[in-house]
Amino acid sequence: MMTKETTLLPLLPLRGLLVFPTVVLHLDVGRDKSIAALEKAMLENQHIFLAGQKKISIEDPNPDEIYRIGTVAKVNQMLKLPNGTFRVLVEGLYRAEIVQYQEKQDSYMVEVTELNEIEGDKNKTKALMRHLLDQFEQYLKLSRKVKKEIFTTVSDIENPGRLADMIASHLPLKIKEKQTILETVDVPERLRHLVEFISNEKKILDLEKKIGQRVKTSMEKTQKEYYLREQLKAIQKELGERDGKLGEVGELREKIKESDMPEHIEKIALKELDRYERVPQNSGESSIIRNYLEWLLVLPWTKKTEDKIELDQAQKVLDRDHYGLEKVKERVLEYLAVQKLTNSIKGPIICLVGPPGVGKTSLARSIAESINRNFVRVSLGGVRDEAEIRGHRRTYIGAMPGRIIQGMKKAKTVNPVFLLDEIDKMSNDFRGDPSSAMLEVLDPEQNHNFSDHFIEETYDLSQVMFIATANYVNNIPAPLLDRMELISLSGYTEIEKLHIAKDHLLPKQLKENGLTKSELQVRNDALMKLIRRYTREAGVRNLERKLATICRKTAKIIISGEQKKVIVTEKRLEDLLGKPIFRYGQMEEKNQVGAATGLAYTSAGGDTLSIEVAHYPGKGKLVLTGKLGEVMRESAQAAFSYIRSRAEQLKIDPDFHEKNDIHIHVPEGAVPKDGPSAGITIATALVSSLTGRPVKKEVGMTGEITLRGRVLPIGGLKEKSLSAHRAGITTIIIPEENEKDIEDIPESVLEDLTFIKVAHLDKVLEHALVGE
Template sequence: MYKALPIQLVQEDSDDLIQMINPEQESDLKPEDLPEELSILPIKNTVLFPGVVIPITVGRQKSIKLVKKAYQGNRIIGVVAQKNSQAEEPIVDDLYRTGTVARIIKMLVLPDGNTTIIIQGKNRFSIREFVQEDPFLSAKINLLTEPTLNVNSREAKALVQSLKDSALKILKLNPEIPQEAQVALDNISSMSFLIHFLSSNLNVDVNDKQKILETQNLIDRGTLLLQFMLRDIQMLEIKHEIQKKVHTDIDQQQRDYFLRQQIKVLQDELGYDGPDKEVEKLRKRAEGKKWPKTVAEHFNKELDKLFRINPMAAEYPVAMNYVEFMLDLPWGEHTVDDFDLKKAKKILDHDHFGLEKVKTRILEYLAVLKLKKDMKGPILCLYGPPGVGKTSLGRSIAKALQRKYIRMSLGGVHDEAEIRGHRKTYVGAMPGKILQNIKKSQSSNPVFILDEIDKVKSDFRGDPSSALLEVLDPEQNNTFGDNYLEVDYDLSKVLFIATANSLDTIHPALRDRMEIIEITGYTQEEKIEIAMKHLIPKQLKEHGLKSSQVKITRQAVAKVINSYTRESGVRNLERKLGTLVRHVAKAVAMEEEFDKTITEESVRKILGIEIHDEELYQDNEIAGVVTGLAWTQVGGEILFVESSLSKGKGSLTISGQLGDVMKESAMAALSYLKFNAEALGIDHRIFQQYDLHIHVPAGAVPKDGPSAGITMFTSLASIFTQRKVKSKLAMTGEITLRGKVLPVGGIKEKILAAKRSGIKEIVLSSKNRRDIEEIEKHYLKGLTFYYVDTVDDVLKVALLKEKVKQPMTFSLTESRLQPQYNN
């Protein structure tokens, strides 16, 4: 902040102007002592304050002329600061309008030709107007007088003391200022000179010094100066703390170095491994790795970098974790596949009942792999409702192949980094879960289950589905790039098996890379076999019971299936069987008497009242009630479409929380019915004089899709004609305005739902015949199918000529439309 003392002669544009103190000389000029016009000397990089003495080296021709003329006269000049310090010849607009009247004390001509003057500030002034620019500047001025101030007031004394304390603190914090400066401060008794002296030596911009000079009141001037000084103190304190911290860090590093050298000597004496030996061990481990040449070069580069890092530095464990992860990955390490196809088939048949299509596909893969050793792993996607054995099937495949088994749940994954990893420059960086699981398996050809791939989410952190595209592309995954690993890893030998409950939410490009294998629900007979062969023995083992302690009959299992677990899979069935087994386990543990055989009657006692009716079908005694078939993510279901008529004005109400597609199906069915009302024997006045209400029960459950089109049409035809619907009949199909019946999906699930509910006959579009032909014959046992092309064909099958028991009587009036006559 303050410059060195005593006086040194410096260039006028220097930032290190040196000050000279003469506290005995105060402002002694009066307006009458000044000429009408005053010569103006511009100066750069500083501001002259009253009472302060400064040396200035004059180099401009105009300034030299001004100084020489003034020195020969009364030696009085006006000094103003220049705004732009870079300008060689300042213009009038570049000068501040407030300056200081100065007296030239001494003028010296230096050997280099420059002229140096020593000036002392006297009074502040303001420029009224400039009257001359050549040969030098001159202007008319107004002398600024200082307001009267009581220097003995408490405010003035407090300000003086604060300024001196701040100045002493700055002297203490800045070692570059000589000790003579403190002596000079102690000798200053004038408040105005103290403020001007400190302002002149303040380490701030010219603009800030000019603000102080322009402040009229001395107290305000001192207060502004104090603000700048306190800000300077803060900067000096921060600088001091930084220097102290840096000095401490250097000392700490030197201390750590000597300690490390001592530790190294002690470790060598005791036989312990230091950081250098750890690096050498890692290098020896790398010699046995079967990785590509490029990976080896990258590893050695990272290892050399690790060798150069200080073991006490924060980067050391990060670099160590990275090279250890590279070593832990099973580069080129594969398990030997078992190509005994008969044994593999036996394992698959033992672990899973049914699922013939999936088993055949796995055996095909094994057969091709046996013939072609370097076959790339296929990407299979097992698609079906929950509880049908998709995930457990992957475990059986790994067992049949004698490969390592990995399961990775993708449910709720919404960060791309969970698949591809973070860049290792991030704090807390980790590799992706793909490579993490490969590392755990210690094999480059495991069976890798990507569970719940349809539940991957996307948000601002990226799209995991897009990251999976490279993983699940057989043409690309031989060079899979993980952000953390930074080198390519070969995933082409991995057998990826994805599982999904729905295909709709899977990214289209991702779905295209997978071979979709549909696993539908089980029939009642299949569930009974699964329960007897797999679920019951598993529950007995988990609950510590032997097969001799309890026996669950097939009839009891059928009761549980029909009355307590209406589902496509067997997950809830396993839970209910677990409840039965725990009932016996409790009796055994408490040494109570119990019946070792669980029958249908004991099932109801243990599980309580039936949750589901064994046959959901409702009779056909009410007009307008038709059974439809629907598909859900947990399998097929039956639903009812109900219609009713009431006296009104022909309005239409649709309820049951239906989606837009289902509402449009209802409107299409009604439009076609109106168009063909005459053929069905329906009076057109009914549509105008009765309100129609279409409802689908289970109103809390959202429903949508086109499958209920013909069901709604049959319901409308029944309610308007009051004819019965055929007993134990269900239907599914989309309707068009022309009366065409279009095919729908989920046929197998719908058929299983129909069988569970006691349906005997099913109406389908003729184009769904191919779906029926692909279903195993035992699924179709006991069912009769009607294939239709138009809704007229549907009514021929579904609508009986017989009226319901209590048919509705329509009370119709003549149309209110009056005929029009021409004159």
């Protein structure tokens, strides 16, 4: 058996194309290995082996990712382009197969052996050649992808293998199909492949031609139908028939004339109706006009409810639905009183700001009920598109008005209470700024002429009472905030939560779970433990969920026959709900050196915060731990600087910062802490640590400090005082300027607390530290 002769050639992998023998082709080469292969070919006999990649996306293919059969070609020309790639003119010589790879550092070298073509029966091959040429000629007449002049070139080729390769190179074959033809050394089989492909392509081109003719016929048919419909409409009119579109137009005309829309809106509606009558029923514009007319008809233009302003009745409704919130209720009653005196219908724009679950949405609903107005709620959370507020322009099918107009449709009157829920959750992107669109809605000077892109005509919003809700004032853009009156709902105290649970939440959950008051009783001490140890929130949502859990477990106990009546005490609470989830701050058991109790205001109400300071020999390094935010870190720096400046007066070694490292830590390090009210607490703990004087255990404090020792005011005094009272603290040091906030604290708490008002840190130290 003879061994086939092999030739060693550089390999150039091809992506997305193949080169057939006898075919001349331009290639653009940019990969480093490919350029190196070309350079090797040019240094020797200009011969190179071209093989296709199995996957185009691979930048540096392995031998397994390259087809083994390819074409040995001659590099006739090589030109470097400005972008660093090379344009190469190659001429296919003959088919060959890779026998072995020899990898070099910069490229592949392959040993290839030539594949000899199998000619087959001459007469059969000649017949196949003629049939292929005939099919190719017919294909060229139908196809727009291949130039017709190519037929002249290929018709002169007498060699059947070369003819097949030349035709294959001009056909829109996929790479796999081209590779199949390249690998077919049997010439008659190769010719049959091409005849089959061209035959299929001809069928597809014939179908495309027929589809094109059908589309043209369909367009002519549509024009004909429009003409006939116009004739039918004229005949129906003469006969007095009210069926079809003509009858629909008549009904719409009657509805427009009977509606309460203003005269100028009625004119526009009738004009649009005339357009609707002229437009073909199956056109896209017809549905757009119809949708527009329906919106004009369903919108309230003049219909309104009569306000029943009875202050006593309004007070009863607000007290029935909400415990506490005295300032908010007072503001609502003030508005109603002014409205009754002036007989004015101009609505105010109120923004209720507070944590989740404090009753902002339900309060707005109660306001609507108290003044006999319809209530409508629109959620603005996640709105990013200006069109959500102003609507879409009527330029395409599916256009709709914005949420304001949609809300007015739901309200059915021109003077509802309109709740804009979560106004602080709006954001903007490339589709516009919805908060800017809200400016026109909420400005009393502009909203009587509100313009929606879909309705186009102005709509009067001046009689609407807008109420917005938000969790954080900082997230509301300043121009929008300027147009609203802020009412803050700071969250409920423990005492308020106790009353809400007893009077509202528990009765509601008993009803929802099919229980009676005699079947389930929850003692006050259990309710207080539930509030303190199982929930931590400003509102009452989690409290209601926990009460619902108690009701469900009670229902199971009663149905199973274990007990006929369940009384929930502090001890029984753990059986029903498991171990407590939260802990709350407690007063120190004895006076401590370097530990002071601060008062914090969190989203879940007030809490106590122990601040610890330790100093030890070092080089003056100040370490702050406990996951403190920027504001608290700055407070610690300010307190440290103040103590350094007053070291002698405080009887502290003036060089303490050079001899000692100081560590300030706030326990519960995993919980982020920040805020501008920890300054005096940090300073007190520092002085206590450095002087050795203990801090009084019964004293809690809150206030910011300046570099000169001044004590600045803080917020949330009510919540902070309640947390101090809960922890057993009896004395609270507060900034002098916060004296006005003491009146907000419940009487039952005030009786047990002593407030010391201070303006300077010296006064704080005097009352907080033991000894002189």
